[in-house]
Amino acid sequence: MEKSRVLRGMTARGGARVLAVDSLPAVRDLKELHGLSVLPCAVLGRLMSAAMAMAADLKVERGRVTLVLEGDGPAGRAVADAETRGLARGFISTRELPGWTRGPGKLDLSRAVGKGFLEVIKDLGLREPVRSRVELLSGEIAEDLAYYFAKSEQIPSACALGVRFSPEGEVLSSGGILVQVMPGASEEEISELERRMRALTSPSYSLERAGSLEAFAEEALGEIRWLGEVRFELSCRCSEEMARSIALSMPREEIAEHLRRGEEVEVVCSFCERAYRFDPARLLEEVERLEGEGGR
Ligand SMILES: [Zn+2]
Structure with a gap:
């Protein structure tokens, strides 16, 4: 079975950590499993990419990241859950919505999600999981996640996430990039990374076009020193x-x-x-x- 991938790396100049995600196999399966229309699938897919990236980055052997998106919009509640050992699962409470857009080819996630909170639950194998909640800035998820890192973990971050569909609603690509600035990074490298991340307006399109996850990330950010990889498959631990x-x-x-x-x-x-x-x-x-x- 084809698996979703998260690559961990560092920019060649050493100023930032990079997490690159290709979640296409998982998001394709989630769409079919839950019978999702395009917009709910885009919401859950982006959240899934983020959960996988964060789980792949945990410093423990057996850990888990659960992201809960709780907006007042028609999409309802979305949950994505990923474990360091490569298991992932997710759902969204509304399976079908009109395919609202805000410009050509841009799905309007904000309209689906509405106002509310992103809750991040990190289970590091301690007695209690670590929970934190941030208000949603836009409901587009990438921006909300970057805000979470800045506010709750005091890590300056930039994030680009996307899910791309064919005109028939088939998932063509899904994934993105999360960049976290390291202490001591030069102002020059930070502003270049900011410029590059801003230019990444359609990450799922760039990922599809690049042909590989490595190529996608390096086209977006320049040379990267790759440090590790985690592969994910959908799996549920209910009983x-x-x-x-x-x-x-x-x-x-x-x-x-x-x-x-x-x-x-x-x-x-x-x-x-x-x-x-x-x-x-x-x-x-x-x-x-x-x-x-x-x-x-
Ligand atoms: Zn289950």
């Missing part, structure tokens, strides 16, 4: 046990209603669409047992 605990947290009357109608209780995983089914009579027994133990 029967997790689904059961969700079913058990439903109101008792709701479970009883399923029993009366002779229907199983179904819990569907938002990330992988897997459906877990439970016998309502058994669930009610379990609810009673848990309540007897004071555990519900």
